[in-house]
Amino acid sequence: MHGSSKKPPSDHFDGRIFVDPDGMPPKTFREILRWQFGGDRNRAVWPKWAPSPYADTPPARVEDNKARLSFVGHASWLIQTGGLNILIDPVWSERVSPFAFAGPRRRNDPGIAFDALPNIDVVLVTHGHYDHLDVATLSRLTKRFAPRVITPLGNDLTMKRADPRIRAEAFDWHQRTQIGSRVAVTLVPTRHWSARGLFDRNRSLWASFVLETPAGKIYAVGDSGYGVGKHFRDVGRMHGPLRLALLPIGAYEPRWFMKDQHMNPSDAVMALADCGAAQALAHHHGTFQLTDEAIDAPEIALAEALDQASIPRERFAVLKPGQVFEI
Template structure:
């Protein structure tokens, strides 16, 4: 696969991207240490969904309709646009179809039930976020624009030239139409799709600018010192909603620099100042060692410990929907 080539910057050294406020990814030796001593909880093989969404064709006006597909995949409908976040309808989050983390529940929206998709936001190259088979299916059926950080477009177009990938840098604002736009913002993470391409593409979170206010979408992030969350709140606030990851966090010695735990997510909500949060990145793929229900239980405990009302940080199941309106912004 071709690698990104571009000018040096404060987060690109000419070969690899880096986070000036972050840390490098764990070494292969740390990976082997974790795997050799791993004590992973046992997840149920399959958890049937209690909900299934059949979205409307369009949502017009100032309302935003958010449907949770599962893991970090969302359908966001507003101002006549249909936008997917890190879409993953495959059975595994893996480079191969016969191995790797597999689904423990079905997508909350059947692929055939999707409305016409106008735009897709893909945060980075990890296989549980950038799923090439799903992107190819979307390209064939809907031909949406695919907005992604620098370098990830090369993985997409080398796989399928029909994927309409557009690559952008941190802080770039992209107009999606009908008054809706997205800004790519720094996040504390990293990316790779193989053993030799670490950080040769960029990663990002998103701020989606909608008629109902700004929505901060964090698909993967460590907490660190919280600088990224505070900066987004300062630059793009007031935030109407923050979509924050709460899963894939154990063991902490290995995961803390790349994935928040629920207590970190509660602090991130306070730091960015969003009026409301909703959780994701849990309960679909077993990527780390915690139990399937641990993120939700730990989130409730973290909210109680922080004195934050539980209803300020919602947890949806796949197929559930939430709506926000301009009047609440």
């Protein structure tokens, strides 16, 4: 099915709708209304602007057996390894929303200015939610660099409808594609769902990525609930040993609404133990307020969860936009 969204039915596709056999269906419209307008809502107020003290100017390339990861913010990363420059879920837009005038707004600048980006070879997009699939950013990247865009089935149609020049290629779970002489990527199941509007729920697939690099394997998780940890154990078993995992720690309150789709920090610590990665980096926090917890709550709760699990805090690091981690 390389590069195409036409697909025969499978254990996670009925010919029309995608489903996670080990997951949960997305919340109903009534439950969304209860969360947004219910009397028990306790929404923290984020600062209007929370700038990062860091800004990165990446090198042109990273060679040898190294990898350099720069945190752009929210779920966006630049990974430089094997002579390739790879962006994950790139969002340089001001808002993550179908509207330019409404919806969650950035609280800090991207950790790399767009004009400071090196030549981008490949973009990985985990799924279709607006805080991960940002068409405006993909168009800008296409205009400047014309990268390959690797994404789960169906998201290529969203991209190409918006801008036919986007070089989108769609893959199913467990499909692997070579993206450089020393780098390959495999799409793996993750516990989530997808939609761009009210009437297209789960019409496109969602995934996480396992990157094979000269510096070891990198497990890049976009959005995921924890469930019973099966997806993380499966990846550890099928793709381990993992050198590094990028794990989401934010957008988790209230738990009754969010737990099936977004991990909280204690879930993320269990996910690290399950997948067995030597090191983890946190993301999906601190840039866009999508849910009810305070801006600094994920970082505080992660430190507590690590201490409780007797895992050194440095094994699961929290970067600010513009900070860099090197292997």
